[in-house]
Amino acid sequence: MSRRSLISEALAAVANEPTPLAPTEADATAAAAGRVNFTNKRLEAFGEAARIVKRPTIRLKPAECSIWPGNARDYTLLDEHRLRSLIDSILAEGGNRIPAVVRRTPNGPLPYELVTGTRRHWAISWLNSNHYPDIDLIAIIEDLDDEAAFRLADIENREREDISDLERGLNYKAAVDRFYGGVQLRMAERLKISKSQLSRYIALTDIPPFLVSAFHSPMDLQAKYGEKLLPLLRDPASRTKLEAAADQIASEQSFRRSGDEQPISGVEVMGRLLKAVTVKGRVQKASIAAGNGKAIGEVVKDQQKILTLSLTPSDLSTDAILEALRPVIDAARIRNAKRR
Incomplete structure (x- = not known):
């Protein structure tokens, strides 16, 4: 031999x-x-x-x-x-x-x-x-x-x-630039893997930290999840909902770790993130009124308890507008405190 x-x-x-x-x-x-x-x-x-x-x-x-x-x-x-x-x-x-x-x-x-x-x-x-x-x-x-x-x-x-798939993705992303001139096809051919598989791993590195933190461990964040999350992140409204849901899940994960409880699984995390974007619930709307009783805008609360404020052009001063918004913000804080 x-x-x-x-x-x-x-x-x-x-x-x-x-x-x-x-x-x-x-x-x-x-x-x-x-x-x-x-x-x-x-x-x-x-x-x-x-x-x-x-x-x-x-x-x-x-x-x-x-x-x-x-x-x-x-x-x-x-x-x-x-x-x-x-x-x-x-x-x-x-x-x-x-x-x-x-x-x-x-x-x-x-x-x-x-x-x-x-x-x-x-x-x-x-x-x-x-x-x-x-x-x-x-x-x-x-x-x-x-x-x-x-x-x-x-x-x-x-x-x-x-x-983890994320570790692999970061490794491949660095290697494709360092060794293969940024050409994924060249790297895939050299490693004898499919370009689509390579792309999925590299794409996972575009998942923002706020979503990664929702998972108990990077091991739970699979490449196939990126295919569902990345398109949603491109839509501002969906991104806002994902961020709110991810923050809530991350808080729960931290609480469970401190109490030695079982973490939320990757599958459940994905389910909750997608539900936050896709499930339609009752949307509540209310007018925002100035001190003189005239409506100057609208507040919308969606199923995720996210408030969206919209103001119509007016001659009111900044202080007057802020004063009109104060009860709306205070009411939201009070309701949030009661839920806790």
């Missing part, structure tokens, strides 16, 4: 084997036929490489590695609870069974940069800080440029269930 780099083989093979970004009916058919997906074969091959090809592995401390920022996974989101099963597995086996991939950084602050194996790096770092300082990170050193490193990390990350 050739001593060619296992990583180089993986990168070359993915160029010839279409690997969908998300499961499709074709995937299910292929799985039923007994096909083993490429990612699993590559991960299994790491162990074979050490025995058959005798690829050299090294043992190092996580503190010797910086984390390559081109990986989709957000290192800051990792914690003991999220990685508990991996920590237990590494502890039982005395190390990570599947080597991480690092590259040398001659001019960097640390000797190595981690390309793949972020979860393994975090877990071993945690163990080193919690009574197991002798456990090392097992890694393979590869000479990769940034684009090859990105493709390799993507191969591994596609099958990971604990990377």
Whole structure:
């Protein structure tokens, strides 16, 4: 068997084997036929490489590695609870069974940069800080440029269930500009994924923070939700309703977290957001009158309790108009206080 780099083989093979970004009916058919997906074969091959090809592995401390920022996974989101099963597995086996991939950084602050194996790096770092300082990170050193490193990390990350669609979207959005001249089709062809799938993930990054905050975790915000929310955000009226509903849901999520209650699921969040825009309820209208009793405008309250004020041109002073609006605003505040 050739001593060619296992990583180089993986990168070359993915160029010839279409690997969908998300499961499709074709995937299910292929799985039923007994096909083993490429990612699993590559991960299994790491162990074979050490025995058959005798690829050299090294043992190092996580503190010797910086984390390559081109990986989709957000290192800051990792914690003991999220990685508990991996920590237990590494502890039982005395190390990570599947080597991480690092590259040398001659001019960097640390000797190595981690390309793949972020979860393994975090877990071993945690163990080193919690009574197991002798456990090392097992890694393979590869000479990769940034684009090859990105493709390799993507191969591994596609099958990971604990990377959010938003993380993937942010990663792809940065990569398409950095490596592919901003051309999504070129990137899709290079990664052997469909352009429509790639577009859905990148489009998810346009979801504003006020909507993201309505979800308990970024893991709950799926790419398919973006297809429903983004068109609604383009309409000012719908956007206003979405923002009001999202603020209310975010407050409830925070309250539940403080009381150790079950969070509102992603499916329920989506249902409530869409209902806020699509459900038609009774609209209440009332005139806004000046001190002389003359109507100077109208206040409309929709089913989401949102007030819309409209004023007609008049000769009244600013102070007089504000005085006419004061009882309308005070009434709304009183009703809101009673609901609380």
